[in-house]
Amino acid sequence: MRALSHYLLLALLLVASPVHAQEFNEVQTAKSSIVFGYRQMNVPLTGTFSKFVIQAHFDPGKPAAAQVRIDIDLSSIDTGNSDADEEMPGKLWFNTQQFPTGQFVSSNIKALGGGRYEAQGKLTIKGKTLDVTAPFTFRQEGANAIFDGSFKLKRLDYAVGEGLWADIATVANEVSITFHFVASSKK
Amino acid sequence: MATPHRYTTSAIALHWMVAALIFCAFPLGLYMSDLKLSPLKLQLVSYHKWLGVTIFLLVLVRLVWRATHTPPALPASIAAWQQRAAHALHHLLYVLMLGIPGSGWLMSSAKGVPVVYLGLLKLPDLVGKNKALGNVLETLHASLNYTLLALVLLHIAAALKHQFVDRDDTLSRMLPFLERKP
Numbered sequence: 533m534r535a536l537s538h539y540l541l542l543a544l545l546l547v548a549s550p551v552h553a554q555e556f557n558e559v560q561t562a563k564s565s566i567v568f569g570y571r572q573m574n575v576p577l578t579g580t581f582s583k584f585v586i587q588a589h590f591d592p593g594k595p596a597a598a599q600v601r602i603d604i605d606l607s608s609i610d611t612g613n614s615d616a617d618e619e620m621p622g623k624l625w626f627n628t629q630q631f632p633t634g635q636f637v638s639s640n641i642k643a644l645g646g647g648r649y650e651a652q653g654k655l656t657i658k659g660k661t662l663d664v665t666a667p668f669t670f671r672q673e674g675a676n677a678i679f680d681g682s683f684k685l686k687r688l689d690y691a692v693g694e695g696l697w698a699d700i701a702t703v704a705n706e707v708s709i710t711f712h713f714v715a716s717s718k719k
Numbered sequence: 720m721a722t723p724h725r726y727t728t729s730a731i732a733l734h735w736m737v738a739a740l741i742f743c744a745f746p747l748g749l750y751m752s753d754l755k756l757s758p759l760k761l762q763l764v765s766y767h768k769w770l771g772v773t774i775f776l777l778v779l780v781r782l783v784w785r786a787t788h789t790p791p792a793l794p795a796s797i798a799a800w801q802q803r804a805a806h807a808l809h810h811l812l813y814v815l816m817l818g819i820p821g822s823g824w825l826m827s828s829a830k831g832v833p834v835v836y837l838g839l840l841k842l843p844d845l846v847g848k849n850k851a852l853g854n855v856l857e858t859l860h861a862s863l864n865y866t867l868l869a870l871v872l873l874h875i876a877a878a879l880k881h882q883f884v885d886r887d888d889t890l891s892r893m894l895p896f897l898e899r900k901p
């Protein structure tokens with residue numbers, strides 16, 4: 533009888549204790565978003581990529597072991613303006629015929645403290661691969677993990693907007709990428 | 720107090736500034752809206768918006784002038800119905816001079832492109848982003864502009880008729896150097 537109650541107590545403690553080492557590895561794309569912000573004649577505008585695939589595993593306690601790979605279907609761009617949307621797949625912009633996807637592959641993820649992290653990795657767009665660093669926050673909401681972060685890049689580093697569009701006085705060189713990912717744990 | 724026989728210098732300056740700016744904004748609007756997307760188009764659309772907002776502000780100043788001054792009387796030789804027609808036309812012109820830039824600003828907001836005056840000052844969005852509304856406002860902006868074109872042609876024709884047919888010193892109220900000495 534005593535042994536049984538001890539056993540029950542132990543079981544209860546196990547259930548009640550916070551779940552350590554939970555790995556989030558299933559991104560819910562429908563709840564996630566990738567938004568880009570840019571300036572056109574100094575007018576702030578935003579757009580989105582609606583199609584992307586994310587493979588990731590992230591354990592907040594073991595960031596060094598975490599990995600993320602994001603594949604973005606660049607033709608899923610929505611600039612908010614139909615003329616611009618028609619222009620984007622063209623050779624001067626993303627040239628999606630030849631380079632249909634943009635890709636981010638993490639190389640190192642580290643904790644900065646206070647729920648903040650930093651992902652370093654390689655971003656490939658239009659055949660050009662460059663190092664980027666994206667700070668992000670992590671929080672848990674029920675069974676889900678929510679990741680929010682942003683970083684800036686220069687579109688001309690990736691030859692996005694060539695020829696007459698290389699004029700950065702009209703369409704600014706700097707582009708901010710803001711991401712919101714919701715992930716759960718695979719059962 | 721006798722009413723003056725010409726507009727004040729500030730009213731004259733405002734009238735001709737607004738006229739000159741409309742003569743730029745109108746053809747620019749026609750030209751740019753037919754261009755295919757390019758940096759040049761984006762620049763011209765911005766310049767058009769800046770011109771339009773400038774017109775809007777100057778017309779507000781004109782209305783303040785109008786509210787605080789009595790315009791010079793029209794020559795008594797002009798028939799009463801013609802005087803009434805002239806006043807009605809002037810009122811309509813004021814409505815359009817505010818309504819056209821107003822519809823342009825609304826259109827920009829509805830299309831999700833804020834207006835940044837002179838590339839420096841972001842004006843508030845008047846409505847939320849709404850594609851269908853944006854298209855309606857685009858049509859409205861164009862229709863109001865064609866109405867303005869017709870009324871401005873009438874306005875100019877009337878001014879020329881008074882100057883060269885009636886020879887009654889109407890135009891000199893806005894162009895004092897034309898005044899025929901009595």
Ligand code: HEM
Nearest residue numbers: 744745748749752768771772774819820823824834861864
């Ligand atoms: C008195 C001032 C203005 C005049 C006379 C004017 C005149 C015009 C004209 C003639 C067009 C071409 C319409 C057509 O046939 O398609 C046009 C287009 C346009 N206007 Fe204005 N406009 C004025 C003010 C503004 C303002 C203040 C804005 C915005 C803040 C604006 C935004 C636009 C835009 C975006 C278009 C292009 C519509 C399109 O084709 O996409 N306009 N304007």
